[in-house]
Amino acid sequence: MEREGKALAADELDGQHRHAPGVASVHVRVIVTWLAIFPLVAVGMTVMGLFANGWSPVLRALLLTAVVVPTTVYFVVPKLLLAYGRLSRRRQMP
Template structure:
């Protein structure tokens, strides 16, 4: 099995180095453990729910007469980028920090 790992932004094929063998990914990939899909869903929900609740509260008086689809459009135009670019990355970083701290405590006890 052979995979290619980009060394930089490839301008041509010369910037891609072939890597093969069973440990090809283990050698070059950092030891970052992504949370499970269930944990990522919970973290995303923790980001989205308060943003939607706050956004609805702020927009309600301004958009009373608007069609519900237009209200949803305006709300999601604000909430989705805020969640994706600001809130979810901070929550994932906090989760990762918590898991690393727990792992250090577990190895210290062992």
């Protein structure tokens, strides 16, 4: 969406206080991101507990985030946002 020739960020509002069409609000993106990260971290910590007990916490965090962050950003969050968009469009249909 543009305002005076300038593109709006995903969480900015236009002059009529509307979000850009098809863009989830920052609040929805926070919830979606948490829903993506929490299960991945829980599973990752459980699996790492099988082989990384003696590792330093920094090394465990490095390995866990090296797997969780790309998985979340490239796969899980886009799928969750797509599902959210489909649900929100269904609600808006008469």
